[in-house]
Amino acid sequence: MGIHERKQREKEQRRKQIMEAARKVFSAKGFNKATMEEIAGEAELSPGTLYLYFKNKEELHTSLSIDILEYITEQMKKFIDRQDINAEEKMNTLKDTFINVYEYDPMVLINLFHLQSGETLKNLSPEVLEELTETSSDALSAITSIVSEGIDQGIFAAKHPVAMADIIWATYSGVVLWVDSKRLLNNEKDFVKQTLETAFEIMLNGFKIK
Amino acid sequence: MGIHERKQREKEQRRKQIMEAARKVFSAKGFNKATMEEIAGEAELSPGTLYLYFKNKEELHTSLSIDILEYITEQMKKFIDRQDINAEEKMNTLKDTFINVYEYDPMVLINLFHLQSGETLKNLSPEVLEELTETSSDALSAITSIVSEGIDQGIFAAKHPVAMADIIWATYSGVVLWVDSKRLLNNEKDFVKQTLETAFEIMLNGFKIK
Amino acid sequence: MGIHERKQREKEQRRKQIMEAARKVFSAKGFNKATMEEIAGEAELSPGTLYLYFKNKEELHTSLSIDILEYITEQMKKFIDRQDINAEEKMNTLKDTFINVYEYDPMVLINLFHLQSGETLKNLSPEVLEELTETSSDALSAITSIVSEGIDQGIFAAKHPVAMADIIWATYSGVVLWVDSKRLLNNEKDFVKQTLETAFEIMLNGFKIK
Amino acid sequence: MGIHERKQREKEQRRKQIMEAARKVFSAKGFNKATMEEIAGEAELSPGTLYLYFKNKEELHTSLSIDILEYITEQMKKFIDRQDINAEEKMNTLKDTFINVYEYDPMVLINLFHLQSGETLKNLSPEVLEELTETSSDALSAITSIVSEGIDQGIFAAKHPVAMADIIWATYSGVVLWVDSKRLLNNEKDFVKQTLETAFEIMLNGFKIK
DNA sequence: AATGAATGAGTTTTCATTCAT
DNA sequence: AATGAATGAAAACTCATTCAT
Numbered sequence: 038m039g040i041h042e043r044k045q046r047e048k049e050q051r052r053k054q055i056m057e058a059a060r061k062v063f064s065a066k067g068f069n070k071a072t073m074e075e076i077a078g079e080a081e082l083s084p085g086t087l088y089l090y091f092k093n094k095e096e097l098h099t100s101l102s103i104d105i106l107e108y109i110t111e112q113m114k115k116f117i118d119r120q121d122i123n124a125e126e127k128m129n130t131l132k133d134t135f136i137n138v139y140e141y142d143p144m145v146l147i148n149l150f151h152l153q154s155g156e157t158l159k160n161l162s163p164e165v166l167e168e169l170t171e172t173s174s175d176a177l178s179a180i181t182s183i184v185s186e187g188i189d190q191g192i193f194a195a196k197h198p199v200a201m202a203d204i205i206w207a208t209y210s211g212v213v214l215w216v217d218s219k220r221l222l223n224n225e226k227d228f229v230k231q232t233l234e235t236a237f238e239i240m241l242n243g244f245k246i247k
Numbered sequence: 248m249g250i251h252e253r254k255q256r257e258k259e260q261r262r263k264q265i266m267e268a269a270r271k272v273f274s275a276k277g278f279n280k281a282t283m284e285e286i287a288g289e290a291e292l293s294p295g296t297l298y299l300y301f302k303n304k305e306e307l308h309t310s311l312s313i314d315i316l317e318y319i320t321e322q323m324k325k326f327i328d329r330q331d332i333n334a335e336e337k338m339n340t341l342k343d344t345f346i347n348v349y350e351y352d353p354m355v356l357i358n359l360f361h362l363q364s365g366e367t368l369k370n371l372s373p374e375v376l377e378e379l380t381e382t383s384s385d386a387l388s389a390i391t392s393i394v395s396e397g398i399d400q401g402i403f404a405a406k407h408p409v410a411m412a413d414i415i416w417a418t419y420s421g422v423v424l425w426v427d428s429k430r431l432l433n434n435e436k437d438f439v440k441q442t443l444e445t446a447f448e449i450m451l452n453g454f455k456i457k
Numbered sequence: 458m459g460i461h462e463r464k465q466r467e468k469e470q471r472r473k474q475i476m477e478a479a480r481k482v483f484s485a486k487g488f489n490k491a492t493m494e495e496i497a498g499e500a501e502l503s504p505g506t507l508y509l510y511f512k513n514k515e516e517l518h519t520s521l522s523i524d525i526l527e528y529i530t531e532q533m534k535k536f537i538d539r540q541d542i543n544a545e546e547k548m549n550t551l552k553d554t555f556i557n558v559y560e561y562d563p564m565v566l567i568n569l570f571h572l573q574s575g576e577t578l579k580n581l582s583p584e585v586l587e588e589l590t591e592t593s594s595d596a597l598s599a600i601t602s603i604v605s606e607g608i609d610q611g612i613f614a615a616k617h618p619v620a621m622a623d624i625i626w627a628t629y630s631g632v633v634l635w636v637d638s639k640r641l642l643n644n645e646k647d648f649v650k651q652t653l654e655t656a657f658e659i660m661l662n663g664f665k666i667k
Numbered sequence: 668m669g670i671h672e673r674k675q676r677e678k679e680q681r682r683k684q685i686m687e688a689a690r691k692v693f694s695a696k697g698f699n700k701a702t703m704e705e706i707a708g709e710a711e712l713s714p715g716t717l718y719l720y721f722k723n724k725e726e727l728h729t730s731l732s733i734d735i736l737e738y739i740t741e742q743m744k745k746f747i748d749r750q751d752i753n754a755e756e757k758m759n760t761l762k763d764t765f766i767n768v769y770e771y772d773p774m775v776l777i778n779l780f781h782l783q784s785g786e787t788l789k790n791l792s793p794e795v796l797e798e799l800t801e802t803s804s805d806a807l808s809a810i811t812s813i814v815s816e817g818i819d820q821g822i823f824a825a826k827h828p829v830a831m832a833d834i835i836w837a838t839y840s841g842v843v844l845w846v847d848s849k850r851l852l853n854n855e856k857d858f859v860k861q862t863l864e865t866a867f868e869i870m871l872n873g874f875k876i877k
Numbered sequence: 878a879a880t881g882a883a884t885g886a887g888t889t890t891t892c893a894t895t896c897a898t
Numbered sequence: 899a900a901t902g903a904a905t906g907a908a909a910a911c912t913c914a915t916t917c918a919t
Contacts, residue, residue: 051903069279073889083905088890151361153428196445203425204446211421215413218363235406236414243453261878283914293880295916304914471882489699492909503884508911571781573848616865623845624866631841635833638783655826656834663873681899703893713901715895724893 052090055080056104059097064144068098068151092162099165102149106172109138113179124187125241131183132237135209136230143229147217150210177202184244193244205240212236262300265290266314269307274354278308278361302372309375312359316382319348323389334397335451341393342447345419346440353439357427360420387412394454403454415450422446472510475500476524479517484564488518488571512582519585522569526592529558533599544607545661551603552657555629556650563649567637570630597622604664613664625660632656682720685710686734689727694774698728698781722792729795732779736802739768743809754817755871761813762867765839766860773859777847780840807832814874823874835870842866 058080062071073094077084091097112134116127139146152158153173161169180202187193193201216229268290272281283304287294301307322344326337349356362368363383371379390412397403403411426439478500482491493514497504511517532554536547559566572578573593581589600622607613613621636649688710692701703724707714721727742764746757769776782788783803791799810832817823823831846859 048903072887084889085891085906086904089903094889150424153425158428196449200442200445203429203442204422204449207421207425207442207446208418209421210425211417211419212414214360214424215363215417215420218368219413232410232413232417235410236417239406239414239450239453241453243449243451282912287881294914295880295882296878298915299878468882493911494909504910505885505912506883509882514910570844573845578848578851616869620862620865623849623862624842624869627841627845627862627866628838629841630845631837631839632834634780634844635783635837635840638788639833641788652830652833652837655830656837659826659834659870659873661873663869663871702891707902714893715901715903716899718894719899 048090055082055087055090055097056101060101060142060145063098063101063148068148095161096165098148099152099161099169101145102152103169103172105138105142105145105149106169106176108141109134110172110176110179112138113176117179117182124183124190124192125245127183128187128237128241128244131180131205132233132241135237136233139213139229139233143213143217146213150214153210177206180205187244192246194246196244201244208236208240209233258300265292265297265300265307266311270311270352270355273308273311273358278358305371306375308358309362309371309379311355312362313379313382315348315352315355315359316379316386318351319344320382320386320389322348323386327389327392334393334400334402335455337393338397338447338451338454341390341415342444342451345447346443349423349439349443353423353427356423360424363420387416390415397454402456404456406454411454418446418450419443468510471506475502475507475510475517476521480521480562480565483518483521483568488514488568515581516585518568519572519581519589521565522572523589523592525558525562525565525569526589526596528561529554530592530596530599532558533596537599537602544603544610544612545665547603548607548657548661548664551600551625552653552661555657556653559633559649559653563633563637566633570634573630597626600625607664612666614666616664621664628656628660629653678720685712685717685720685727686731690731690772690775693728693731693778698778725791726795728778729782729791729799731775732782733799733802735768735772735775735779736799736806738771739764740802740806740809742768743806747809747812754813754820754822755875757813758817758867758871758874761810761835762863762871765867766863769843769859769863773843773847776843780844783840807836810835817874822876824876826874831874838866838870839863 055076059071059076062076062079065071066075073087074084076097077087080087087097091100113131116122116130116134119127122130152169158166177199181198184193184198184201184205188195188198212233213229216232220229265286269281269286272286272289275281276285283294283297286307287297290297297307301310323341326332326340326344329337332340362379368376387409391408394403394408394411394415398405398408422443423439426442430439475496479491479496482496482499485491486495493507494504496517497507500507507517511520533551536542536550539547542550572589578586597619601618604613604618604621604625608615608618632653633649636652640649685706689701689706692706692709695701696705703717704714706727707717710717717727721730743761746752746760749757752760782799788796807829811828814823814828814831814835818825818828842863843859846862850859
């Protein structure tokens with residue numbers, strides 16, 4: 038390995054280290070109550086160092102969201118092109134993927150949905166906004182392709198597949214956010230998984246041609 | 248009318264005046280970027296006066312959310328006890344209600360969903376939190392009663408009706424938030440109504456016993 | 458006196474109080490090393506209060522400069538329209554005025570010349586820049602009128618009077634800045650007055666038709 | 668050439684390279700807005716390297732000023748000892764020299780005058796301050812010698828020649844700074860040369876015995 | 878009840894300088 | 899000699915909230 042490669046890797050390492058610390062702090066405090074100083078402390082670095090890797094607090098936060106969006110898309114790509122299962126089975130796998138992602142990192146997922154839906158969006162730098170839009174669009178495309186396939190296979194009713202994908206994503210985010218808030222409010226047990234299961238079952242059932 | 252009553256009414260008046268101003272400012276700027284001074288200016292009052300009617304910024308914000316939650320519940324109560332229509336028709340009316348509420352005040356609705364799903368929730372005073380929980384619970388109960396009725400009437404599959412209500416609410420908030428963010432990102436036309444229509448259609452279809 | 462008037466006067470009072478504190482701190486430390494906190498401390502106010510009266514550090518600084526420019530202009534206006542003395546005598550009075558102003562507040566005068574000649578100028582808000590330009594222009598006009606009068610009276614050589622005014626002002630600022638720096642460097646006694654006297658004598662002599 | 672000599676020469680080379688980069692950046696941004704990192708980038712070196720050749724940012728800046736002061740002195744030395752021209756002609760040559768220096772590097776000259784007249788001076792290290800004082804004093808001496816010569820030759824009035832030199836230098840810096848600021852403020856064309864010409868003409872005229 | 882001037886804690890961000898490699 | 903990643907102190911500015919009038 039060349040020296041340049043090692044440097045590159047170390048740099049990437051450091052980025053991850055900062056993002057990991059940020060993940061923890063943002064999850065615990067939310068975007069506004071989290072401070073750069075605390076994130077730096079968690080990463081065992083000085084505040085200034087954070088700014089060598091991320092332009093500002095907002096971009097650090099958005100990087101986390103982009104990360105999980107990419108992870109979701111990656112997971113979906115593992116099965117959307119498979120020939121051995123039909124669209125309905127793929128939809129079930131999608132549901133499992135969503136549940137897995139939620140279980141993998143619930144707080145960042147919640148942060149992503151917050152980010153997607155709010156005032157933060159208005160204050161993002163154009164470049165980051167574009168990256169976010171693009172990554173987001175990738176994820177949606179993957180979902181759309183499943184819906185389209187189902188329509189082609191005569192399984193799903195021929196609604197507009199792009200709108201379908203929106204509805205699937207919206208339901209996903211809606212359930213995650215809502216059920217998460219109920220957990221906060223009522224100290225109820227974590228029933229996100231159960232609710233997601235049911236919601237998807239219903240949605241799938243609703244899509245189908247009877 | 249006694250002097251006490253008039254005072255009471257004037258006080259209520261003033262509260263409304265402040266909330267109306269807050270509605271505008273929060274809608275335009277979001278919770279964090281909105282300042283008490285701007286709200287006071289909008290209400291043509293001084294900052295100090297706001298604190299005679301609301302304990303702090305957060306409570307003022309939450310009051311708006313409680314307000315719209317009460318409005319939603321009120322709208323639902325108009326038809327849930329009707330004997331002349333069945334659960335499916337009530338569900339359709341619910342959909343229309345949701346769309347109406349969105350059109351009545353989209354920004355406050357969005358703020359409500361943000362509030363329900365976020366860091367703000369963690370920092371709410373116990374009293375306000377309780378009021379919010381209660382009002383929220385009222386709205387959910389109304390939905391639940393429709394679902395229960397549908398199950399009794401043999402129209403809907405016998406899933407747990409409380410979970411069903413959660414899913415309906417989650418879908419509502421998910422669609423509103425998600426589609427709103429797409430509007431921000433892509434400058435697409437306002438297709439919330441259309442998407443809500445389709446989402447509910449699918450959901451209703453999914454609920455039904457085939 | 459009405460309540461509004463009193464408020465107005467108090468406000469003006471407070472502005473002066475802050476400016477006085479700023480004058481001291483800027484003089485002692487220079488613009489960059491002076492901190493808003495220190496100025497606030499000197500004014501026995503909190504840092505936040507400073508921002509109620511001045512948009513930022515730069516505007517506070519510039520206000521001082523505008524103040525002294527106005528003072529200079531005011532002093533000049535006292536004699537430029539007098540009919541009983543000729544242009545040469547007015548020029549001598551101008552010299553005395555300049556010396557007086559220097560003695561009245563040397564550090565703010567020095568700050569003014571710094572401001573007029575430097576990077577700060579590039580970072581001023583348009584409004585303040587305009588105010589500065591205007592006030593500056595007033596002062597120059599006053600000088601120009603003396604020169605013009607002298608040319609009309611056949612005392613001064615008929616160079617372009619605007620350029621003459623520039624040269625007078627430039628010499629004034631040059632001598633003040635330069636001699637002040639020599640004081641710093643060599644711990645020499647304050648010989649600004651003496652040098653200004655001589656410089657003006659020479660300049661006046663140079664202007665005259667022989 | 669010995670190895671030591673070559674090393675020495677390389678070191679000198681590197682110093683020049685850094686100073687050249689600093690010249691550009693300081694000229695463009697001014698002392699405070701210029702960053703060491705940017706200077707390093709301009710010099711195609713790393714920030715750390717700068718500190719091998721200059722103790723700190725201030726010394727780097729001052730080095731530039733000393734440089735141009737030396738250049739001015741060097742230019743003056745070319746003619747002050749000439750026997751074939753009298754003091755008045757030397758004064759005219761001095762004026763041309765000043766204009767040449769201004770045209771050779773206006774920004775560094777302006778920086779020099781800023782340095783000479785300001786807060787920076789207060790924060791200079793004793794060694795650098797001494798070097799600056801010395802170089803500055805050399806330049807002044809050269810001017811003084813011309814004035815003295817003129818007095819001896821019965822051309823100039825017998826004011827104190829040291830004060831005369833101060834006035835000449837002060838006028839030079841005053842005109843350059845003032846006219847430069849007018850260029851910034853009014854976007855006027857570069858009329859420094861013209862103004863310097865006139866100012867010197869007047870001064871020379873003022874010096875002369877009638 | 879209403880005011881609004883004053884507060885001052887709290888946070889982001891910058892950048893000269895250092896030092897291990 | 900050169901690097902450049904890391905440091906961490908420092909400072910401007912904001913704004914929810916208070917309280918004397």
